[in-house]
Amino acid sequence: MFFVLPLVNMFLSSFTDSEGFTLNQYKTALFNSYILQGFKNSITLSAVSAIVALVVSLFAVYAMMRFTDPVKERILVMINLTSNFSGIPLAFAFIVLLGNSGLFTLLFEKWNIDALASFSLYSWSGLLLIYIYFQLPLSLMLLYPIYYGIQQQWKEAAALLGANTVQFWMKIGIPVMLPGIVGTFSVLFANAMGAYASAYALTGSDYNLAAIRIGTLLSGDIFAQPELASAIAVLLGATMISAMVLSEWSIKKTRRNL
């Protein structure tokens, strides 16, 4: 009742305006260059942040695996703690570090590193930093169990048969983990696509993202257009579902190849 009904209603209302059934909302959403740009920004930001977080955590989990269990557990608790650190508190923390009078901004000014001192947090690269931050704990938590699936015996067997470490990972490790990696990527991608709070806290509604557009269309006092917001929301949902379906499909495909 609180989940399906609103979604259905939203879907229906995306086809209406004050006069009744119409496809105009979609026409606006799909042909308005501003909204399209929002989608483009959202997709690039989500994809790039997901890939960076994924690659970093692949190495990180590999490095973690060499520690003893108690140490691993402590690292995991710490990662867990940072995974709760998202949204507005996170945006604020980055303002403290890199904002206009942030810690690092001042530090770089002192050292006369202009390129870094003029770094703007309220831009694409700033958002990317924050997105990577909240993607990392999630990606670490998702990859950790997948790494556990790689058994020490396989490595030994491969070594006995004459494979070096690189060969082992290229021929055995990565292929075995691939479905998990792809799945993790799609979760991360969806996670970033739906993120709203951090971007909103950082840039208000200045930076053009699909989620932010929905927010402004809903709450805009003068130009509130809930029907258009519905249409964008449906499109956003469709993007995320297709990402998930795509990963599901590629998982099946890789499994068959194994």
Added chain:
Amino acid sequence: MKKKGVADLFLLFLMLYLLLPIVATAFYAFATEWNRTVLPEGLTFKWLAILFQDVEFIQAFGRSVLLSGSAVVLAFFFVVPAIFVIVLYFPKYEKWMQTIVVLVYAFPGVILAVGLIRTYTKLGIPMILAVLGVYIISIFPYIYQGTRNSLRNVNAKQLLDAAELLGASKRQAFVRVLLPAIYPGLFVGALLSFSILFGEFVLINLVVGSRFETVQIYLMEKLSTSGHIASAVVFVYLVLMGILTLAISVLTKQSKGLVKS
């Protein structure tokens, strides 16, 4: 040996990246002046004191606890029994549960907010109740996963059968045998759900806005007025989350020990 050093260094940088924002914010909450210098000019408890004297903050905090808390409590009264019944007696319906889990993950707050506003503004019920309803659903994956895992861990079905074989009634077997065995797992799910809801901003902001000011909305307002107060809020939030995280990890360890022994 060289390779090991590189890996350690890499991990160290990652941890720095993850922890630095947290440490910096905590510092900022105790700093007297920190606008022109790299390190704070002095340390003070002023900001925390001001924060805790602010009635608005105390009320916002209360509202957050009330809203997230009642969502978790309601979920446990209505959702957990349903999960019990399905996992224990109707395993064939479990794939529907999985579908709900995926659906909840697939639709983020921004999308749900649109639907909520379209659906419930016309009906005239208070929007805060609609948000509460969505909250209950949105923690479903965590509660479901937690409950199902702990039921699996203790072999719930056999446990119940054994208790009944030994002469316990269904009710007795459930209350005296099963519940104590899975209690830590359930508690972990509850704490996790609470901490997730406590940090929720999108729905509450878009659907109810400042009419029901939670900690997150209070923080958003302070962001533009006072950086120091904002960091004090974040600090309090972090301490709370830290306590919850520790409690969760301790309980998880306990419930694992329970199975082993």
